Amino acid sequence: MTNRREFIKISLLGAGALAAGAGGYSFFRQSSSVPDSGILPTDLKRTPTYCEVCFWKCAGWVYKTPEGRIWKITGNDEDQHCNGRFCPRGTGGVGMYYDTDRLKTPLIRVEERGRQVFREASWDEALDHIASKMKAIASQYGPESMALFTHGSGSSNFTNLMNAYGTANIAEPSYAQCRGPRDEAFFATFGEEVYSPEITDIRDTRCLVLIGSHIGENMHNGQIQEMSDAIDKGASIITVDPRFSTAAGKSKYWLPIKPSTDIALLLAWMNEIISKEYYDKKYVEKYCYGFEQLRNHVKDFTPEWAYGITTIAPDLIRKTAKEMANASPAVLIHPGRHVTWYGDDTQRIRAIAILNALMGSWGRRGGFYRPARISVAGARIPPYKEPSKTWQDLFPGKYPVAGSVPTNILIDASIPENNPGYPVKGWIINGTNLLSTIPDINTTTKAIQNLDLIVAIDTMPMEYTGWADVVLPECTYLERYDIIRTSPHRKPQIALRMPAAEPMYNTKPGYWIARELSKKLGLEAYFPYEKQEDLLDWQLKQLGTSLSEMKNIGVKTFEREYDDLYFAPDEQAEFATDSGKIELYSSYLEQYGFDPMPSYVPHEEPPEGFYRLIYGRAPMHTFGRTSNNPNLTELMDENKVWINPKVAREWGLRNDQEIWLRNQDGHVSDFPIKVRITERIRWDSVYMVHGFGHTQKQMTRCYGKGASDTGLITKVLVDPIMGGTGMRSNFVTFLTEKEEQEAAL
Amino acid sequence: MRYAMAVDTRKCVGCSDCVVACQTENNVPHGFCRDWVVEVMDGTYPQLEMEIRSERCNHCVNAPCVRCCPTGASHFAEGGIVLVKKTECIGCGACIASCPYDARYPHPDGYVDKCTFCEHRILKGMKPACVEVCPTKCMYFGDLDDPNSDVSVVLKKRKYKTLIPEAGTNPQLYFLI
Numbered sequence: 001m002t003n004r005r006e007f008i009k010i011s012l013l014g015a016g017a018l019a020a021g022a023g024g025y026s027f028f029r030q031s032s033s034v035p036d037s038g039i040l041p042t043d044l045k046r047t048p049t050y051c052e053v054c055f056w057k058c059a060g061w062v063y064k065t066p067e068g069r070i071w072k073i074t075g076n077d078e079d080q081h082c083n084g085r086f087c088p089r090g091t092g093g094v095g096m097y098y099d100t101d102r103l104k105t106p107l108i109r110v111e112e113r114g115r116q117v118f119r120e121a122s123w124d125e126a127l128d129h130i131a132s133k134m135k136a137i138a139s140q141y142g143p144e145s146m147a148l149f150t151h152g153s154g155s156s157n158f159t160n161l162m163n164a165y166g167t168a169n170i171a172e173p174s175y176a177q178c179r180g181p182r183d184e185a186f187f188a189t190f191g192e193e194v195y196s197p198e199i200t201d202i203r204d205t206r207c208l209v210l211i212g213s214h215i216g217e218n219m220h221n222g223q224i225q226e227m228s229d230a231i232d233k234g235a236s237i238i239t240v241d242p243r244f245s246t247a248a249g250k251s252k253y254w255l256p257i258k259p260s261t262d263i264a265l266l267l268a269w270m271n272e273i274i275s276k277e278y279y280d281k282k283y284v285e286k287y288c289y290g291f292e293q294l295r296n297h298v299k300d301f302t303p304e305w306a307y308g309i310t311t312i313a314p315d316l317i318r319k320t321a322k323e324m325a326n327a328s329p330a331v332l333i334h335p336g337r338h339v340t341w342y343g344d345d346t347q348r349i350r351a352i353a354i355l356n357a358l359m360g361s362w363g364r365r366g367g368f369y370r371p372a373r374i375s376v377a378g379a380r381i382p383p384y385k386e387p388s389k390t391w392q393d394l395f396p397g398k399y400p401v402a403g404s405v406p407t408n409i410l411i412d413a414s415i416p417e418n419n420p421g422y423p424v425k426g427w428i429i430n431g432t433n434l435l436s437t438i439p440d441i442n443t444t445t446k447a448i449q450n451l452d453l454i455v456a457i458d459t460m461p462m463e464y465t466g467w468a469d470v471v472l473p474e475c476t477y478l479e480r481y482d483i484i485r486t487s488p489h490r491k492p493q494i495a496l497r498m499p500a501a502e503p504m505y506n507t508k509p510g511y512w513i514a515r516e517l518s519k520k521l522g523l524e525a526y527f528p529y530e531k532q533e534d535l536l537d538w539q540l541k542q543l544g545t546s547l548s549e550m551k552n553i554g555v556k557t558f559e560r561e562y563d564d565l566y567f568a569p570d571e572q573a574e575f576a577t578d579s580g581k582i583e584l585y586s587s588y589l590e591q592y593g594f595d596p597m598p599s600y601v602p603h604e605e606p607p608e609g610f611y612r613l614i615y616g617r618a619p620m621h622t623f624g625r626t627s628n629n630p631n632l633t634e635l636m637d638e639n640k641v642w643i644n645p646k647v648a649r650e651w652g653l654r655n656d657q658e659i660w661l662r663n664q665d666g667h668v669s670d671f672p673i674k675v676r677i678t679e680r681i682r683w684d685s686v687y688m689v690h691g692f693g694h695t696q697k698q699m700t701r702c703y704g705k706g707a708s709d710t711g712l713i714t715k716v717l718v719d720p721i722m723g724g725t726g727m728r729s730n731f732v733t734f735l736t737e738k739e740e741q742e743a744a745l
Numbered sequence: 746m747r748y749a750m751a752v753d754t755r756k757c758v759g760c761s762d763c764v765v766a767c768q769t770e771n772n773v774p775h776g777f778c779r780d781w782v783v784e785v786m787d788g789t790y791p792q793l794e795m796e797i798r799s800e801r802c803n804h805c806v807n808a809p810c811v812r813c814c815p816t817g818a819s820h821f822a823e824g825g826i827v828l829v830k831k832t833e834c835i836g837c838g839a840c841i842a843s844c845p846y847d848a849r850y851p852h853p854d855g856y857v858d859k860c861t862f863c864e865h866r867i868l869k870g871m872k873p874a875c876v877e878v879c880p881t882k883c884m885y886f887g888d889l890d891d892p893n894s895d896v897s898v899v900l901k902k903r904k905y906k907t908l909i910p911e912a913g914t915n916p917q918l919y920f921l922i
Binding site for chain 2 (some may be wrong): 231
């Protein structure tokens with residue numbers, strides 16, 4: 001063992017363990033003595049669900065003890081998302097149900113916003129309050145002045161309500177703060193997005209290329225399982241990351257790239273692949289448009305050119321290009337998921353899409369498969385009123401290619417000084433903690449001050465619920481029905497979520513909340529079924545099954561209509577692009593005035609004494625929404641800032657020393673964060689896991705633990721193509737003394 | 746019969762699903778665990794190597810915890826599983842001190858607790874909870890006396906090591922490298 005060797009216990013170890021967590025949480029997991037009595041899942045009553053701890057929506061079974069208490073959740077073997085295996089968050093999903101810090105009853109604010117002084121209210125009173133404000137906004141400004149921010153399975157309830165009310169200003173942070181650039185880039189290239197779960201055929205790939213995608217730390221269950229299968233089958237992994245990620249540790253090649261230079265590397269790979277004629281000639285000739293322009297475009301972007309930019313040796317760039325070529329077409333340059341980094345993200349993902357096209361991997365085994373899904377009939381409801389104004393009228397001409405509403409445009413439009421085309425005066429927020437999700441918190445809180453109404457609908461008190469006028473406690477996914485899961489996959493499949501228990505406290509399902517509110521707004525025709533299960537039963541019968549059958553099986557798989565998971569050898573595939581081909585040269589982007597092919601543009605570098613702030617995921621947490629989950633807090637209850645040993649020496653930092661971070665604009669972290677000195681991070685960057693440093697005291701387990709990356713992201717590089725908020729654009733320095741921190745405030 | 750487990754360090758991503766699945770399955774009190782994840786790094790940037798291991802009781806053939814137990818609470822069950830009979834355990838902690846793997850913890854009810862290989866499950870033909878839940882399928886469990894068991898098959902195919910072999914405990918938790 002050398003002195004450079006690090007040894008870390010990721011999860012706590014029994015003998016040296018801490019006492020039970022704070023928050024009045026019972027020392028024991030459940031009151032019954034399940035394992036001692038030798039009871040096994042097969043002996044117990046189980047109900048189907050699909051998980052809501054993250055967006056992967058794995059289908060599983062909820063088991064209850066003989067006393068009727070929820071005991072454990074396991075995967076459904078039939079489910080393509082999880083293949084019978086839940087991830088730590090899904091397994092720990094019971095903690096979401098048992099968390100005693102949950103929102104328990106409707107609340108109405110009694111003091112100014114942000115002070116968090118509420119009084120308890122009945123559902124009737126809370127919903128009346130909301131309805132009267134919504135009516136006032138509709139009559140004074142028009143219904144378009146209401147916006148919905150939403151995330152998760154419950155979205156459909158509130159989306160339906162808002163569409164019925166007359167606004168299309170419905171935004172999900174999963175677009176402009178996450179995968180939006182990827183969707184638009186793949187759409188521009190292949191005329192199709194990559195969906196969720198991604199249609200990546202990792203299982204059968206021979207070469208998996210990850211550009212900053214940290215599979216294994218992001219716990220996208222099916223992908224991790226398939227990556228593991230690929231490792232078993234001897235596939236090679238190439239990881240491009242300034243940090244030695246878990247995936248890098250499993251890679252044949254790790255390219256420790258200088259942050260923000262990925263496009264240069266991608267262009268150099270294209271240069272090498274074209275000049276050495278590694279590309280799939282038949283495929284490119286048959287399916288692609290603009291190859292000559294691309295060849296011309298990348299001819300000067302040699303590996304030597306990229307070396308000076310990326311710090312990746314030309315030899316390594318060449319070797320990895322050859323590695324991909326050897327595996328072609330069973331090579332997958334992964335499109336990533338959270339890709340809003342530097343504001344040129346659509347172009348970076350375009351480069352990834354083009355590289356996949358050159359390798360011939362789209363529509364091929366080991367590349368991208370062709371998904372299949374089954375569609376579920378919607379309830380018979382009156383047509384929605386066409387809104388007279390949409391988000392495009394707020395700031396005309398902005399983000400012309402955005403296929404969904406960028407959250408940030410609705411927030412900007414809520415600030416009158418920004419002179420939006422029309423005012424945004426009310427927000428309903430469901431299941432997304434905007435103050436942890438949207439960068440530049442000051443802009444968000446400024447927008448909030450200008451609103452006539454903010455409604456928060458969630459299971460947990462979070463930062464944003466503290467700002468709301470009305471807080472509505474939704475029951476957890478373990479206590480409710482939800483829409484039928486129909487995500488595309490290799491085979492069409494549906495999954496049912498049903499309540500395993502009655503809602504605890506005075507909480508209600510999202511469907512009930514939306515429907516009751518619709519009644520008060522005179523819109524009940526849009527919710528023709530009193531109970532969601534009646535709607536589900538009707539929908540399931542259209543598919544040849546029923547609610548009672550689905551309660552027994554949880555997941556039902558259908559056969560594909562055609563045997564077309566991959567392109568047939570002689571297939572004349574058509575693509576939904578302008579040219580009908582895969583567009584290496586994007587006439588679509590060109591017509592909006594954007595580069596038809598990606599170019600490398602240098603980004604700002606950290607000033608002396610500052611380090612680029614990189615953030616990512618830990619496998620046991622989802623965003624910031626699980627930070628208070630008693631089961632998951634035990635696995636990880638705070639984030640640490642990863643600092644390279646050279647940097648730590650310069651600053652005289654020790655492991656676990658508490659420091660404050662200050663960014664380039666003078667913003668200081670609310671709380672100190674512990675130092676983790678590790679070789680796994682470059683000397684020009686620091687890293688932390690997103691989702692900690694919560695300022696909401698009502699989350700007693702996670703309040704004040706670690707630091708919030710979002711709080712330090714004040715400089716946002718917005719993608720002009722689709723409005724994505726680039727968030728790897730901030731630099732931090734270290735404050736070691738509390739006085740220093742106070743002086744800086 | 747000789748129960749054993751192999752953990753593939755090339756596949757394990759350290760997600761700690763094994764930990765939370767075990768805690769739930771076995772009603773492990775909050776603040777404690779029977780299995781845990783270790784990450785070992787070697788080298789300097791950018792020449793780095795990392796090994797991730799899901800660890801637990803090694804169910805040693807020559808188990809110091811069984812030898813030192815004054816009451817006989819720590820014992821070998823069928824298949825060599827090391828168990829603690831909690832009604833006979835006085836919580837003296839000798840076994841905790843003797844274990845080179847730090848695999849035992851004092852249960853708040855006054856006895857010492859540890860991994861049982863989910864004996865209650867394997868008696869019914871099921872796999873331990875950690876093995877069954879693992880998204881990377883990096884754990885293999887079974888009877889070493891059965892040449893066709895998952896663990897026998899994988900140990901024949903792959904290179905492996907055990908932890909602290911110099912302690913002479915003959916551990917039955919193998920790590921595929």
